[in-house]
Amino acid sequence: MKKFGWIALVVFVAGMLVCPMAMAKGQNGAAGKSNIGHLYLYEKNPTDWAIVAGGAWGKMKYNLSGAEFEFVFNGHGLQPGYYYNLIYYPDPWPGTGLICLGQGLVNDYGDIHIMGSVDTGDLPAPGDDNDGAKIWLVLSGDLDCQNAFMGGWNPTEYLFEYDLITFDDLNE
16 A cells, blocks of 8 residues: 555544544444444554554445445545455455445545445345444455455455444335
8 A cells, every 4th residue: 555654633632632543433423313424444454453554544425224325435545556346345254245336446646436326235234244334445356246256355455444334225
């Protein structure tokens, strides 16, 4: 992944300086009482799954319920020129039954924009070992979207969810 110098951005909360990344959990989930949710994705260290300070990251805005899973994702700090897919990844490995939500190409600035509306059914799907849905940004070459299968594994090049999400398909 393309590495950028880390700029320490802090905020003053209850008499203490706090790094926004430490507060990220409060930024995920529903936006008030609306039908809009937010999810941050981060580059993580696969040895301990800690967020990589100054690493690549992204934010997805999505509808919590609807006839289809509607979302907008913007990622930053990625390696230019690579194709990525935003996916729903059900456990257990190897994640058969994954859903490819959309694909994009990282631009010269390390940014990617993926948006879409996909008939996913409820998330997480029946049979998923998780209490919520995992959303990942992975290299397109590591996937077989047609057969809903992930064969490659290059976790240092991916963005992983900060939290699990749910989606209620109103057609089911």
